[in-house]
Amino acid sequence: MVTVQLENIKKSFTEPVLKGLNLSVKSEEFMSLLGPSGCGKTTTLNIICGFLKPDEGNVYVNDVVVNNLAPHKRDIGLVFQNYALFPHMTVKGNLAFGLKLRKVNKKEIEKMVQEAMELIKLEGKEDRYPRELSGGQQQRVALARALIVKPQVLLLDEPLSNLDAKLRREMRIELRRIHKEVATTTIYVTHDQVEALSLSDRVAIMHNGEIEQIGSPTEIYQRPKTDFIADFMGEQNIISGKVASVAEKETVVSVGDLLIHIPDSSLEKGKEVHLAFRKENVRVNKKKLSNVNVFKAQVIYHAFVGKYVQYLLSLDNIRILADVQVDFATQIYKEGDHVFVELRSEDFWVLQ
């Protein structure tokens, strides 16, 4: 079942911001919209809420077109980056706001506020004003205020970016727990890939007003489809080459003088391709241990960062990064050392 669907959404201000965006979020799913600032994710959110109207396209909530429905009739929960708690109301006043508008009776409101306070573990702070709470507590009140009216969809706009690193980690776990408990369909907007990966059932990567890839966190991380996503999901090695030969189970790509064997067989001979591989999959040895995908290299730079050593290596004229796990028995190579770089053929993937 689909709860939120965006169909070919276009929106321009002075320049086009959204260029035909399609997205469907399943019922009870936790979906992240991940992208750099300016990619259109906040505009998308504003369109779902009804604060902005799309120039073209349709917004569906539970299969009903809501394009012309005012925000207050959309039954959506929203949490802002700055929490946006009403400063002139107590925590209880904030929580009861949406309930009063729905004409819930006083007794019921009292009960629901109590339940919400338990959910966010802030019992006893009902009569505080927002300014008397810490950032993390305000964040949780904002979340409870959005959830207490039992919305069909919960939207979170960079909710953790004003918190410090430790609190962010805690709130990630809290968000996950609360989502499990209330099971509300959730769209989470963020530019932080760690948040998106750790929280979501699926991640949609936005770039230049379009969704470039949708997939599970592991898919997105391990097999980013494009140069942009590969780069955005953390430093990866991207090299360009030409398909030299195609066999049934193995394709060979030539990168300068190097021949790289990859399992992908859908490519055509002679095509220019971009190959990506993760820096933590690169193995660095003193000796040549195999004949396939092993390349001579020289250490240009190394840095010991505790759990692993970062190398910048030069293979012919190509520079690659390698993160090599180390323990007390591992040899650490120094600048100028000659080494062999080894990769498995399945560590490579082709970018579009």
Place this chain on the structure above:
Amino acid sequence: MKIKLDLLKWYSLIRFVVTLLPLIIIFLSAFSEASFLSFPPKGFSLKWFVVALTDKSILRSIQTSLLLAAVASMLSLLIGTLASYALVRYRFPGRNIIDSFITAPLTLPMVGLGLGLLFFFSSFLGGLSFINLVFGHVIITLPYVVRNISISLAAVDKSLEQSAMILGAGPITTFYKVTLPLIKPGLISGTLMAFIASFNNTTISLFVASPENLTFPVKIFYFIEFFPDPRMFAISSFVIIASLAIMLALDRIFGLYKIALR
């Protein structure tokens, strides 16, 4: 540190005396027995208070001024709130021009404005009526309201209004339940400043107040020019004390400082 504190103390004292001295002189002179303006006062009597408070034309001018200030500040509050909301919350063509247009009377020479209004009223709006006087005053009181409310409104994050809406509040409920309580300090101080600006205004009124609508400052102005006797001192000290009392009362009721500091 001690020297600094002493300096500050002296500065405050001098400021205080310089500000209050003219008021004290007026107050003391009101008790004079003489029938001309003099300082130090000659003798002691309350007769000028009696004269002032029984002078129907003076009382009428105070009444006119109070009514005028009340109507002008309320109208400014109404127009100013709507104008501020549009100016702060929306981007539209001509926004900057409208903004400068509203604020301009604060910086333009009022004599020019008064003269312009006089000709405008007599040529197009059928002469000088109370309504036209209100019109003239709203022009000079509106900037105070718009400035104050705009500042308050700009401090109210849009996300607060959006939160209210997404929680189910329509635009009007959102304004009453969220925006209005948050801009209350700006509303009160803006309206109060507008009231005072209208009540104190001499220049505009001098041009556009007709004889039957003479305002209090204009009345004093005429009296000083044509009948300079201590009754003006008496009535002025009466007004000064009344306004002090009103300010104190307002502070008690609304807690102006508390609101302003929030």
